[in-house]
Amino acid sequence: MDRAAVQAQISRIAARMAREKDRGQVARYIPELAQVDPQQFGIAVAPIKGEVILAGQAEQPFSVQSISKVFALTLALSRAGAGLWQRVGREPSGDPFNSIVQLEYEKGVPRNPFINAGAIVISDVLLEGRDQQAAIADYLAFLANVTGESQVAIDPAVWASERATSARNRALAQFIAAEGNLRHPVEEVLELYFQQCSLALSCAQLAKAGRYLAAGCREMGAGPVSLPVSRARRINALMMTCGCYDASGDVAYRVGLPCKSGVGGGVLAIVPGVAAIAAWCPGLDEKGNSKLALEALEDLAQSMSWSVF
Numbered sequence: 001m002d003r004a005a006v007q008a009q010i011s012r013i014a015a016r017m018a019r020e021k022d023r024g025q026v027a028r029y030i031p032e033l034a035q036v037d038p039q040q041f042g043i044a045v046a047p048i049k050g051e052v053i054l055a056g057q058a059e060q061p062f063s064v065q066s067i068s069k070v071f072a073l074t075l076a077l078s079r080a081g082a083g084l085w086q087r088v089g090r091e092p093s094g095d096p097f098n099s100i101v102q103l104e105y106e107k108g109v110p111r112n113p114f115i116n117a118g119a120i121v122i123s124d125v126l127l128e129g130r131d132q133q134a135a136i137a138d139y140l141a142f143l144a145n146v147t148g149e150s151q152v153a154i155d156p157a158v159w160a161s162e163r164a165t166s167a168r169n170r171a172l173a174q175f176i177a178a179e180g181n182l183r184h185p186v187e188e189v190l191e192l193y194f195q196q197c198s199l200a201l202s203c204a205q206l207a208k209a210g211r212y213l214a215a216g217c218r219e220m221g222a223g224p225v226s227l228p229v230s231r232a233r234r235i236n237a238l239m240m241t242c243g244c245y246d247a248s249g250d251v252a253y254r255v256g257l258p259c260k261s262g263v264g265g266g267v268l269a270i271v272p273g274v275a276a277i278a279a280w281c282p283g284l285d286e287k288g289n290s291k292l293a294l295e296a297l298e299d300l301a302q303s304m305s306w307s308v309f
């Protein structure tokens with residue numbers, strides 16, 4: 001990978017994004033996220049080997065929100081293996097990330113692990129054989145491992161804010177429980193889910209965290225879980241088809257890389273065999289994806305000729 005070319009492109013993109021007037025809307029349904037300054041923009045590229053390349057506010061921590069679903073899925077697959085797919089599907093939902101309608105038609109089996117309903121089932125899997133404190137400790141240890149940090153942290157204000165405004169997620173969890181697809185108490189499952197979403201990482205840390213998906217898991221697989229190479233490909237496939245809510249098809253068309261977004265304004269993108277990219281800008285488009293982070297990824301992918309197609 002031509003590091004100088006990547007640095008030049010992301011510096012240009014960060015300058016372009018600083019000038020943008022139309023920045024989308026910060027998420028308001030989690031009050032703590034509504035406080036975040038929409039003017040911020042950061043981007044980081046973590047090559048499989050070598051130092052991470054930064055531009056803009058790439059070292060400013062933000063709430064990863066749904067991007068956490070990639071890491072939770074990785075852990076859950078390492079524990080439950082393919083049996084997991086009895087309890088959650090692998091199809092795009094075509095509905096908003098917090099939609100409840102499909103659950104009724106499909107008997108409490110969420111469409112995929114990257115919408116809220118699916119991630120709630122994944123939290124339930126992560127509670128197998130451990131209590132909630134041990135489960136979140138394992139998740140944080142995994143993140144510390146893949147970011148290369150001595151520790152990573154949950155933002156307690158975001159966590160409290162999520163819990164206080166969780167009626168919709170509670171409805172999803174209760175419905176899944178009613179259909180028999182949760183094995184642990186709803187409250188414990190939700191606490192783990194809220195904590196996992198409230199993880200704060202910078203673009204630099206998030207890009208480093210995503211490297212195991214760019215490298216094929218084996219390269220980065222030391223630590224609390226073992227990660228076969230084929231798993232990276234499958235997680236990338238799910239990011240491509242389901243990672244950006246009901247705009248996943250449009251993001252595949254525009255960016256051409258597996259992406260996972262979160263309502264904190266972050267997007268993680270994977271260039272298989274090359275690098276992981278994290279872009280962040282808090283304002284969201286009408287589908288809940290960061291407006292400018294996606295524009296930045298589209299620009300970078302085109303200018304570096306990065307695409308899986």
Ligand code: GLU
Nearest residue numbers: 065066097116197262263
């Ligand atoms: N914690 C958020 C929620 O449960 C995550 C949403 C997202 O980033 O898509 O609604």
